[in-house]
Amino acid sequence: MGDQMEKQKRRATLYGEVYRFSQNSDYDKMLKSCNRLLHEFPEEETAFESKIVACIQLSKFKEALEFIGRNPKLSKNLSFEQAYCCYRQNDVVQAEKLLRNSSEESGRKTELLAQIYYRLEEYEKCYDLYRQVIKNSNDEWESERQTNLVAISACLNMSGIENNLPHAKGDTFELDYNVGCVLVGKGQYAEAESVLLDAEKECVQTLEEDGVPEEEIEDEVSIIRVQRGYCAQKLGRTKEAMHIYTKSLKVKPSDIGLAAVAANNILSLNRDQNIFDSKKRIKTINADGVENRITRRQLCSMRVNQCLFSLHTNQYDACQKLCAELLESNPEVKEEVILIKAAVVAKTEGIEAAKKLIEKTISENPQAALRVRLGLVQQVLRGGKRQEAIDLLRNLGKDKYLPGVVSAIVTLYQADGDRNAAAKLIREAIQYYRQNQIGKENMSVLWQQAVALMMEQGDYSEAVKSLEEQYKLQPDNMGILAQLVIAYAKLDLSKAEQLSKRLPNPAFESLDIATLESPSWQVNLKLAKKTLKGESVPTSPVKQVEADATGENLKQVKKKKKKKRHIPANLDPTITPDPERWLPKYERSGYKPRKTRSKGKVDVGKGTQGATSEAAAQFDMSAKVRSPNQAPDNPAGDGPAVSAAGYRKDANKKKKKKR
Numbered sequence: 001m002g003d004q005m006e007k008q009k010r011r012a013t014l015y016g017e018v019y020r021f022s023q024n025s026d027y028d029k030m031l032k033s034c035n036r037l038l039h040e041f042p043e044e045e046t047a048f049e050s051k052i053v054a055c056i057q058l059s060k061f062k063e064a065l066e067f068i069g070r071n072p073k074l075s076k077n078l079s080f081e082q083a084y085c086c087y088r089q090n091d092v093v094q095a096e097k098l099l100r101n102s103s104e105e106s107g108r109k110t111e112l113l114a115q116i117y118y119r120l121e122e123y124e125k126c127y128d129l130y131r132q133v134i135k136n137s138n139d140e141w142e143s144e145r146q147t148n149l150v151a152i153s154a155c156l157n158m159s160g161i162e163n164n165l166p167h168a169k170g171d172t173f174e175l176d177y178n179v180g181c182v183l184v185g186k187g188q189y190a191e192a193e194s195v196l197l198d199a200e201k202e203c204v205q206t207l208e209e210d211g212v213p214e215e216e217i218e219d220e221v222s223i224i225r226v227q228r229g230y231c232a233q234k235l236g237r238t239k240e241a242m243h244i245y246t247k248s249l250k251v252k253p254s255d256i257g258l259a260a261v262a263a264n265n266i267l268s269l270n271r272d273q274n275i276f277d278s279k280k281r282i283k284t285i286n287a288d289g290v291e292n293r294i295t296r297r298q299l300c301s302m303r304v305n306q307c308l309f310s311l312h313t314n315q316y317d318a319c320q321k322l323c324a325e326l327l328e329s330n331p332e333v334k335e336e337v338i339l340i341k342a343a344v345v346a347k348t349e350g351i352e353a354a355k356k357l358i359e360k361t362i363s364e365n366p367q368a369a370l371r372v373r374l375g376l377v378q379q380v381l382r383g384g385k386r387q388e389a390i391d392l393l394r395n396l397g398k399d400k401y402l403p404g405v406v407s408a409i410v411t412l413y414q415a416d417g418d419r420n421a422a423a424k425l426i427r428e429a430i431q432y433y434r435q436n437q438i439g440k441e442n443m444s445v446l447w448q449q450a451v452a453l454m455m456e457q458g459d460y461s462e463a464v465k466s467l468e469e470q471y472k473l474q475p476d477n478m479g480i481l482a483q484l485v486i487a488y489a490k491l492d493l494s495k496a497e498q499l500s501k502r503l504p505n506p507a508f509e510s511l512d513i514a515t516l517e518s519p520s521w522q523v524n525l526k527l528a529k530k531t532l533k534g535e536s537v538p539t540s541p542v543k544q545v546e547a548d549a550t551g552e553n554l555k556q557v558k559k560k561k562k563k564k565r566h567i568p569a570n571l572d573p574t575i576t577p578d579p580e581r582w583l584p585k586y587e588r589s590g591y592k593p594r595k596t597r598s599k600g601k602v603d604v605g606k607g608t609q610g611a612t613s614e615a616a617a618q619f620d621m622s623a624k625v626r627s628p629n630q631a632p633d634n635p636a637g638d639g640p641a642v643s644a645a646g647y648r649k650d651a652n653k654k655k656k657k658k659r
Contacts (some may be wrong), residue, residue: 007040007041010040011037011040011041011044014036014037014040014047015037015047016034016047017029017030017033018030018033018034018037018047018050021033022050022053022394024475025057027057027058027291028058029053030050030054030597031051031054031055031058034047034048034050034051034054035051038051043074043544045074045077047231048067048071048074048075049074049077049081051067052067052068052075052078052081053081055067056081056085058085059088061085061088061089062085062089064082064085065082065086067086068081068085069084073231073337074515078278079098079099079101079102079104080099080102080104080108080109082098082107083095083096083098083099083102083112084112086098087112087115087116087119090119090292092116092119092120093120096113096116096117096120099113101117102531107133107136107137110129110132110133111129111130111145113129113131114126114129114130114133118148118152118155119156121155121159121295121296123152123155123156123161124156124157124161126152127149127153127156127163128151130145130148130152131149131242132600133145133151134146143171143172144174146494147172147175147178150178150179150181150182151181153178153182154178154181154184154185155185155295157182157184157185157186158181158184158185158297162611163182171550172178172202172206173199173200173202173203173206173224176195176198176199176202177196177199177203177223177224177227179194179195180192180193180195180199180224180228181227183195184227184230186247189231189234189235190231192227192231192237193228193231193232196224196227196228196231197228199224200221200224200225200228203217203220203221203224204217204221207220207221215251218251219251219253219254222248222253222255222258223253223255223258225244225247225248226244226245226248226258226261226262226265228244229245229262229265230265232244233265233269238269241265241269242266242269243297245262245263245265245266245269246266248262249262249263249266249284255293256287256289256290256293257290257292257293257294258293259284259301259448260284260285260287260290260293260294260302261294261298263281263284263285263300264280264281264285264298264302264305266278266281267281267282267285267305267306267309268305271312272312272313274659277311280311282306282309285302285306300326300330300332300333303325303326303329303330304326304333304336305324305342306322307319307323307326307337307340308340310322310494310601311340311343311344314347316344316348318348319344320341320344323337323340323341323344335368335371335372336356338358338361338372339358339371339372339375340358342354342375342379343356345357346379346382349384351379352383353380354379355376355379355380355383358372358375358379362376369620370396370399370631373392373396376392377389377392377393377408380392386412386415386416387416389412390409390412390413393405393408393409393412394409398497401429401432401433403449406425406426406429406449407449409422409425410422410425410426410449410453413425419456420455421432422453423450423453423454425458425649426450426453428449429581430447430450430466438441447466447467447469447470450463450466451463451466451467451483451487453503453592454466455486455487460487460490460491461491463487464484464487464488467480467484467487468484469484471484478504481499481502481503482503484499485499485500485503496594527643530637552621556623566658575645625635
């Protein structure tokens with residue numbers, strides 16, 4: 001009886017330690033107390049559950065799963081903890097299975113299941129579960145859940161699933177960052193860049209107020225900067241994007257997924273240039289554990305870029321191998337892989353072999369995407385078969401009326417000189433969009449092409465019809481109105497004059513019309529500027545004002561008078577001067593050199609003009625031999641010498657002897 005009482009007392013003491021350490025968040029000591037408790041009382045289910053909780057708090061998920069596996073009787077109520085450990089170990093499939101088989105019905109289970117769906121990229125299920133969690137919960141984690149909901153909305157938009165849930169900037173930089181990602185998913189890159197810039201400033205300010213070290217601030221803000229760099233890249237500012245990516249990688253972010261994304265974007269900007277830098281970026285992309293930190297779509301894009309890099313660097317065998325691996329893991333990118341393979345075959349086996357490869361793909365899949373068919377057209381054009389390319393484009397069904405396809409066919413027709421066929425195709429495309437009442441933007445592009453072609457062919461009546469219809473849809477577009485005035489000027493001047501009154505008045509009141517109409521402004525712009533109204537020419541030839549670079553120290557400067565040209569008194573204006581009069585005699589076209597007596601060599605005298613043979617000996621330095629006692633050529637008594645620095649030295653001054 002005494003031993004039993006002692007055991008109960010010991011048991012209560014150990015449970016007291018477990019409770020005290022858990023309240024103090026000292027999970028290392030809590031785990032040790034749990035181990036002592038289970039050593040003395042191996043059947044204690046509460047002690048086992050406490051041990052699993054301590055392992056989770058210490059991020060020892062592998063050990064927790066091993067403990068659960070070795071004690072199935074004690075872990076029958078730990079399905080949630082087991083699922084959470086699997087989730088943290090990136091085994092999300094097993095985690096989902098455990099939660100589905102669990103009988104527990106709680107908010108934490110629903111929230112964990114939503115996070116698992118997020119990892120599985122099943123964003124629609126995740127979105128529905130998170131809305132359910134937010135609706136049924138009311139605690140201090142409300143803002144974090146709202147941030148996660150916006151992140152899921154961003155993933156939906158980036159995956160091509162439109163999500164119109166309204167999002168506004170919040171009180172935290174995390175929420176602002178996710179709002180920026182939503183705008184990126186919708187293609188609103190300028191608006192997203194503005195929101196991300198505000199999120200970056202707010203992030204730096206918040207962390208500085210919390211006393212976070214500068215290195216950690218740079219690490220935290222890197223993800224916002226990389227996303228902002230992506231916006232700059234999509235907006236065409238590639239140099240700025242490259243600078244942002246490089247700066248983010250120099251910080252060496254702790255998130256390997258973020259580093260891989262930045263390296264991949266640099267790889268896409270390098271293309272077939274800067275090969276050594278691209279190889280270094282590929283190593284970052286292929287680092288261990290990257291696939292667990294990025295989405296499947298991002299990983300697929302990285303693999304495609306590696307295939308393209310191998311293609312650009314002529315590593316054809318490596319490219320074929322990467323394409324096979326990519327097709328096995330991501331069957332949805334079959335079209336991109338086929339086009340890359342066709343490019344490899346075109347370089348190794350020829351254009352006809354590449355053409356056959358694409359034709360085989362299309363025959364196996366008659367509903368092949370437009371990009372595959374356009375790849376076939378590209379190979380045909382590379383072979384110089386223009387008419388066959390036109391036939392392939394005309395046989396694209398409804399896709400042949402897309403503005404890009406129409407533009408390609410029109411260009412090919414114009415290259416063949418068949419402008420009538422080009423104009424006919426544009427009219428067919430416009431009629432197609434009119435009948436189906438779709439694609440107003442496409443119609444605008446086609447109208448512009450049609451009008452340009454009609455004006456070029458001189459068909460102004462048809463051009464007027466198209467422009468009038470376009471002007472009805474866009475009455476505020478002054479460019480269309482100006483084109484309409486030009487077209488009417490060829491047909492009806494009164495109508496053109498009437499329409500021209502709607503155009504805005506140009507602000508040319510200060511210009512001289514006579515000067516604009518004269519050709520002098522094209523020849524000499526400075527002379528034309530002098531005749532502009534409101535511009536005064538200095539009348540006094542004596543003085544002008546001059547200022548220094550700072551705008552101060554004004555001083556009066558005399559204006560230099562132009563020198564008059566002096567004309568010789570015996571000048572005959574009827575005779576044209578000799579154009580070679582300024583050249584030496586031996587360089588003139590009529591000069592005939594005299595031959596020497598010895599060996600018939602030509603004696604070309606290029607010495608001093610006017611020098612006699614007697615004076616020549618005076619200037620022959622080779623004839624002079626210096627005697628040992630003779631003074632140097634530049635004697636000290638000749639006068640003051642000039643040093644290299646430009647200062648004169650007294651040559652007569654004797655050097656002081658050293659004492």
